[in-house]
Structures are given as structure tokens and as C-alpha cells.
Amino acid sequence: MGPIRSMLSKSDVTEQQWRVLRVVEEEGPIEPTRIADQACLLLPSLTRILQKLEEKQLIVRERDKVDRRKQVVQIAPAGAELIAANLAASVELMNGVRDRMGPDRYEALLDLLNELDGIDDSSR
Amino acid sequence: MGPIRSMLSKSDVTEQQWRVLRVVEEEGPIEPTRIADQACLLLPSLTRILQKLEEKQLIVRERDKVDRRKQVVQIAPAGAELIAANLAASVELMNGVRDRMGPDRYEALLDLLNELDGIDDSSR
DNA sequence: CCGCTTTGCTAAACATGTTAATTAAATTAC
DNA sequence: GTAATTTAATTAACATGTTTAGCAAAGCGG
Numbered sequence: 001m002g003p004i005r006s007m008l009s010k011s012d013v014t015e016q017q018w019r020v021l022r023v024v025e026e027e028g029p030i031e032p033t034r035i036a037d038q039a040c041l042l043l044p045s046l047t048r049i050l051q052k053l054e055e056k057q058l059i060v061r062e063r064d065k066v067d068r069r070k071q072v073v074q075i076a077p078a079g080a081e082l083i084a085a086n087l088a089a090s091v092e093l094m095n096g097v098r099d100r101m102g103p104d105r106y107e108a109l110l111d112l113l114n115e116l117d118g119i120d121d122s123s124r
Numbered sequence: 125m126g127p128i129r130s131m132l133s134k135s136d137v138t139e140q141q142w143r144v145l146r147v148v149e150e151e152g153p154i155e156p157t158r159i160a161d162q163a164c165l166l167l168p169s170l171t172r173i174l175q176k177l178e179e180k181q182l183i184v185r186e187r188d189k190v191d192r193r194k195q196v197v198q199i200a201p202a203g204a205e206l207i208a209a210n211l212a213a214s215v216e217l218m219n220g221v222r223d224r225m226g227p228d229r230y231e232a233l234l235d236l237l238n239e240l241d242g243i244d245d246s247s248r
Numbered sequence: 249c250c251g252c253t254t255t256g257c258t259a260a261a262c263a264t265g266t267t268a269a270t271t272a273a274a275t276t277a278c
Numbered sequence: 279g280t281a282a283t284t285t286a287a288t289t290a291a292c293a294t295g296t297t298t299a300g301c302a303a304a305g306c307g308g
Binding site for chain 2: 255256257258259260266267
């Protein structure tokens with residue numbers, strides 16, 4: 001089990017749940033379509049993950065008052081605590097990967113992946 | 125749906141099934157642990173994929189005669205035909221991605237991903 | 249020769265990715 | 279004002295990734 005996954009399993013969240021929580025905590029209140037975009041997830045996958053996070057009482061969902069097609073998602077106190085408890089360690093693990101690879105090469109990898117992503121999109 | 129996935133769905137195989145078929149066709153007769161290694165798949169995932177390919181009669185599996193823990197996997201005639209029917213088109217699609225990105229950048233991306241993979245392995 | 253360890257593969261269970269379809273709500277066009 | 283279209287989210291179904299556990303077979307050490 002990877003180091004981040006192992007750390008998160010102690011707080012009973014998966015990597016994808018963590019990524020979604022991070023987006024909600026940093027940019028909330030936020031709508032699901034925007035979370036999906038930010039977290040690079042398809043909506044059906046996100047819906048299921050949000051349902052799990054709601055069940056675990058880490059987020060709160062409510063209907064938008066102006067446009068009732070939409071939802072507003074916010075972090076719950078328990079979710080904020082979980083992030084506070086794990087953020088430093090997860091940043092450190094990511095920094096460890098970046099340092100072992102070398103910051104320049106790490107950035108180059110991210111750039112190339114984004115470029116590939118752009119190629120995928122434009123060929124559809 | 126991505127171009128390769130779309131093409132393959134006409135032959136009723138998924139991308140992962142295709143990748144496994146390719147390994148079996150190129151390196152068969154071959155054992156599952158080696159397929160898993162070559163195709164970057166975990167064994168339980170591979171076992172299920174092989175079961176599907178066997179069900180579709182695209183491969184044949186039999187017990188190794190010397191070491192009965194092991195299996196030998198071979199391409200079946202229908203599997204060879206499916207590969208023959210799709211190989212040129214899939215290579216062309218991959219070449220299209222490489223050309224749009226530029227061969228140097230494409231190779232750089234593969235190198236950096238392999239390097240990252242090495243970092244993952246050594247930190248466990 | 250026997251008990252223990254290792255290896256190869258499978259099964260179960262859960263999470264997530266994906267596609268297609270559906271429902272409800274808003275917008276647009278006439 | 280109404281019908282058609284678009285948008286936001288969900289559901290269903292299937293495939294696959296992952297972890298854990300289990301079983302059978304082979305290898306190793308004493």
C-alpha cells in the first residue's frame with residue numbers, strides 16, 4: 001500500500017475521497033460539476049464519492065436555492081479536522097517524491113501529462 | 125470515448141483486455157505472473173481479465189505439466205484474428221498521439237513515468 | 249522424510265472508472 | 279405561454295484496481 005494511501009486508511013478515507021475533500025475544503029462552498037472538473041473525475045464517480053463522504057459526515061450537501069438543479073457542497077467540521085490532521089504529512093510525502101525525482105523533472109512530468117491531456121481532449 | 129477504446133469496442137474487447145491479448149500474442153506461450161509484469165497489472169485483476177478472454181475464446185489456458193502451480197496462456201485463433209484486425213489502426217492512433225506531442229517529448233514523458241514508478245517501488 | 253516457507257493463482261469484498269440512460273429544472277425559441 | 283432543448287445530477291450496469299485471505303503445489307532446511 002502506498003504511503004499516502006496507508007496514512008489515509010488510518011482516517012478511513014480513500015485517496016479519491018481525500019482528493020475530493022481537499023477540493024471542497026479549499027474552494028467550498030462548491031458545486032459538483034466544478035468539483036468534478038477540479039478533481040478530474042467524471043460526474044457519476046464523483047456523485048458516488050460525495051455520497052460516501054456525506055455518509056461519513058465529512059461534507060454537507062444542499063440544494064442550491066436559486067437553481068434547484070444544482071447542489072452546494074461544503075466541508076463539515078469532521079472533514080475539516082480530518083484534513084487538518086493529515087495535510088502536513090501528505091504534503092511532506094508529495095515533497096518527498098518531488099525531491100527524489102528532482103523538482104525540475106517533476107514539473108516537467110506534470111507539464112507533459114497536461115499536454116497529453118490536452119491532446120486527448122482535442123481529438124475527441 | 126477515446127479513439128482506441130471506441131475502435132476496440134467494435135471487436136467487443138476493452139482496453140485492458142487488448143493490452144493483455146497483445147502481451148500473450150507477442151510473448152506466448154506465457155505464464156500469468158509474467159503477463160502481469162509485462163502488462164503492469166496486479167494478479168487478481170489479470171486473473172479476472174484472463175477469465176473473460178477465455179470465456180470469449182480469445183485465449184487458451186492450461187496447467188503447466190512440470191509445475192502444476194503454474195499456468196500456460198496462449199493466444200487462440202480468434203484472438204490472433206482480432207489482433208490482426210486492429211493492430212495497424214491502434215499503432216496508427218498511438219503514432220498520432222506521439223506525433224502531435226512530438227517524439228522527443230513523448231519519449232521524455234515515458235522516461236519520467238518510468239522514473240516515478242521506480243520511486244514508488246523503492247519507497248515501499 | 250517431514251514440517252515450514254515460499255510461490256502461483258484464485259476468490260471475496262470494496263472502491264472507482266466508464267458509458268448510457270434517466271429525471272428534474274432551467275433556458276431558449278417561436 | 280408553450281414546446282423543445284440544454285443543464286445538473288443520479289442511477290444502473292459493467293469493468294477494473296486493490297487489499298486480504300485462502301488453497302494447492304513446490305522448495306528448503308533440519
